[in-house]
Amino acid sequence: MQNPLFGNDTMGTVMQATADETGGIRVLEVEDLHTIFDTEDGVVRAVDGLSFVLRQGRTLGLVGESGSGKSVANLSILRLVPQPPGRIVSGRIRFGGMDLLALPESKMRAIRGKRISMIFQDPMTSLNPYLRVGRQLTEVLEQHERMGRSAARARAIDMLARVGIPEPAVRFDGYPHEMSGGMRQRVMIAMALLCKPEILIADEPTTALDVTVQAQILDLMRDLRQEYGTAVVLITHDLGIVAGTADEVAVMYAGRIVEQAPTAELFANPRHPYTLALLRSLPRLTGERDRLVPIPGRPPRLIDPASGCPFVPRCAHAQDVCRREYPAGRNVGPAHDVHCWVDVTG
Amino acid sequence: MQTSAVEAERGTSLWRDAWRRLRRNRMAVVSGSFLLLLGVVTLLAPVLPGMSDPELQNLELGATSPSFAHPFGTDILGRDLLARVAHGGRISILVGLVATLVSFAVGVGYGAAAGYFGGRVDNWMMRFVDVLYSLPYMFLVILLMVYFSRSIVMLFVALGLVQWLTMARIVRGQVLSIKQNEYVEAARSMGTGHFAIIFRHVVPNTLGPIIVYATLTVPAVMLQEAFLSFLGLGVQPPQASWGTLVNDGARVIAFFPWLSLFPGLALALTLFCLNFLGDGLRDALDPHLRHD
Numbered sequence: 001m002q003n004p005l006f007g008n009d010t011m012g013t014v015m016q017a018t019a020d021e022t023g024g025i026r027v028l029e030v031e032d033l034h035t036i037f038d039t040e041d042g043v044v045r046a047v048d049g050l051s052f053v054l055r056q057g058r059t060l061g062l063v064g065e066s067g068s069g070k071s072v073a074n075l076s077i078l079r080l081v082p083q084p085p086g087r088i089v090s091g092r093i094r095f096g097g098m099d100l101l102a103l104p105e106s107k108m109r110a111i112r113g114k115r116i117s118m119i120f121q122d123p124m125t126s127l128n129p130y131l132r133v134g135r136q137l138t139e140v141l142e143q144h145e146r147m148g149r150s151a152a153r154a155r156a157i158d159m160l161a162r163v164g165i166p167e168p169a170v171r172f173d174g175y176p177h178e179m180s181g182g183m184r185q186r187v188m189i190a191m192a193l194l195c196k197p198e199i200l201i202a203d204e205p206t207t208a209l210d211v212t213v214q215a216q217i218l219d220l221m222r223d224l225r226q227e228y229g230t231a232v233v234l235i236t237h238d239l240g241i242v243a244g245t246a247d248e249v250a251v252m253y254a255g256r257i258v259e260q261a262p263t264a265e266l267f268a269n270p271r272h273p274y275t276l277a278l279l280r281s282l283p284r285l286t287g288e289r290d291r292l293v294p295i296p297g298r299p300p301r302l303i304d305p306a307s308g309c310p311f312v313p314r315c316a317h318a319q320d321v322c323r324r325e326y327p328a329g330r331n332v333g334p335a336h337d338v339h340c341w342v343d344v345t346g
Numbered sequence: 347m348q349t350s351a352v353e354a355e356r357g358t359s360l361w362r363d364a365w366r367r368l369r370r371n372r373m374a375v376v377s378g379s380f381l382l383l384l385g386v387v388t389l390l391a392p393v394l395p396g397m398s399d400p401e402l403q404n405l406e407l408g409a410t411s412p413s414f415a416h417p418f419g420t421d422i423l424g425r426d427l428l429a430r431v432a433h434g435g436r437i438s439i440l441v442g443l444v445a446t447l448v449s450f451a452v453g454v455g456y457g458a459a460a461g462y463f464g465g466r467v468d469n470w471m472m473r474f475v476d477v478l479y480s481l482p483y484m485f486l487v488i489l490l491m492v493y494f495s496r497s498i499v500m501l502f503v504a505l506g507l508v509q510w511l512t513m514a515r516i517v518r519g520q521v522l523s524i525k526q527n528e529y530v531e532a533a534r535s536m537g538t539g540h541f542a543i544i545f546r547h548v549v550p551n552t553l554g555p556i557i558v559y560a561t562l563t564v565p566a567v568m569l570q571e572a573f574l575s576f577l578g579l580g581v582q583p584p585q586a587s588w589g590t591l592v593n594d595g596a597r598v599i600a601f602f603p604w605l606s607l608f609p610g611l612a613l614a615l616t617l618f619c620l621n622f623l624g625d626g627l628r629d630a631l632d633p634h635l636r637h638d
Binding site for chain 2: 084109140
């Protein structure tokens with residue numbers, strides 16, 4: 001899907017030129033997204049100035065602690081943030097020559113599940129227990145492709161087979177509760193890919209699964225991504241998953257991306273204190289065994305955040321300037337951007 | 347979860363599961379069978395021998411106690427009480443069913459919409475229900491019956507209009523919790539419209555409690571109809587319901603007790619059975635008991 005406005009033509013500024021060293025057509029551009037929640041305690045700034053670019057056929061890993069805003073960011077892309085109490089206050093989400101935030105709801109509905117689809121964390125609860133598995137798949141096809149019953153059935157069964165479900169025709173007529181968690185996640189993936197979307201948002205797709213099943217699901221997602229050329233946003237708190245799956249990694253903290261780089265670069269050369277701390281808190285199988293270092297403190301409250309960098313209270317390198325002002329992005333390597341005043345190296 | 351090969355072929359639905367549990371509940375099965383029998387008898391009453399004409403008078407015979415020819419006895423005008431009870435049952439059951447259906451249709455739609463859209467919509471919709479709730483509903487029904495024609499249709503409307511309030515509240519509560527489920531969000535993320543989500547994904551999941559409440563509404567409505575008829579505001583002669591029959595008999599209860607006894611017994615038994623069936627359905631459909 002070539003985009004005449006925001007597609008390949010990005011040679012304008014230096015920043016974009018650097019970013020384009022990773023190549024690829026931009027399918028999604030999120031710019032300065034702000035999503036807030038009105039609560040009784042005040043306004044929670046769940047997503048606070050988020051920007052990123054997703055390229056065709058690539059996987060972007062979105063990493064962060066719970067509460068860092070990664071799920072809300074992606075619900076915002078599909079405009080599924082519950083409203084009220086949630087509200088997208090500003091920003092732009094460019095997709096297919098449109099700004100998704102400016103689309104009427106009916107147009108948005110035509111995009112959901114057809115051009116951008118989503119996989120959720122818990123496969124045990126993402127399927128309707130009262131409907132046959134097949135019905136939930138054909139519903140999507142009837143909705144978006146105006147397919148007849150039998151054509152939809154054939155396509156759905158074919159899709160079930162592709163995601164590795166044995167006896168797909170039998171499973172088509174079965175109910176979700178007859179399946180294991182891994183199988184259900186496969187069904188969810190099948191459902192998400194039925195209309196061959198340009199973008200797949202996977203919100204912690206393997207968190208609720210056994211480790212062995214996790215690997216299978218990740219393999220499956222990688223294969224299907226290659227087959228369909230779908231761009232993937234992989235939301236996770238697990239750096240291990242990111243290392244094996246993503247082309248690029250964006251580390252989120254307090255609703256913003258603090259560091260973004262190609263995966264290998266980020267692991268080899270982390271430049272933000274938070275990324276460093278995250279990597280140090282991970283156990284390794286090879287090399288020297290150091291003690292694991294937990295990150296002190298807790299994620300910040302997102303209600304009325306102080307000006308400056310939200311990581312300051314937990315940061316070993318904090319300086320005065322950090323408390324005053326949030327740092328702009330700095331380019332520290334090929335396609336490697338970091339938001340930090342201090343020059344830290346691992 | 348063990349399923350035989352045959353069953354697994356089409357999948358064991360939660361409904362089939364519930365049906366299996368219901369069948370194991372003896373009270374519910376007995377009640378259900380009785381209601382089925384009652385339904386068939388009252389439905390076929392016009393063509394059954396001996397009870398085809400509830401208005402056939404035999405003034406010479408007058409009121410007689412139960413006998414072989416007239417199992418329930420006859421009333422003062424010599425009309426066969428069995429025939430009258432059977433035909434009265436048609437009216438009583440019809441009122442119960444139709445009023446429940448009215449409340450079902452209105453309540454489910456209203457409650458589901460309020461619960462699903464939530465926020466301000468929900469607030470306004472439910473305050474309206476609260477206002478109606480606060481009115482003395484029997485008074486309302488009586489007013490309606492007095493003001494408009496005392497036709498049986500009016501009775502359906504009046505009773506149904508009162509009953510849907512509780513139904514709406516129940517459905518709204520259910521929907522509020524069900525819409526939090528991830529599969530509702532998943533359906534939204536797939537671009538499914540509000541209408542389809544409400545009626546394909548949300549309402550079917552609330553059907554358990556709704557069905558239970560509906561089975562308990564039928565007897566409640568029947569009782570109210572009997573009450574209204576007893577007051578002379580319900581079914582008008584020559585039509586008769588169980589309520590009017592009891593009323594007629596009550597005037598002469600000192601002399602001909604069977605005239606109240608039999609329709610009263612029919613009413614009581616039916617109400618019992620509906621309640622037992624409702625209880626059985628609740629047990630069968632309650633997801634928290636779904637661990638066998």
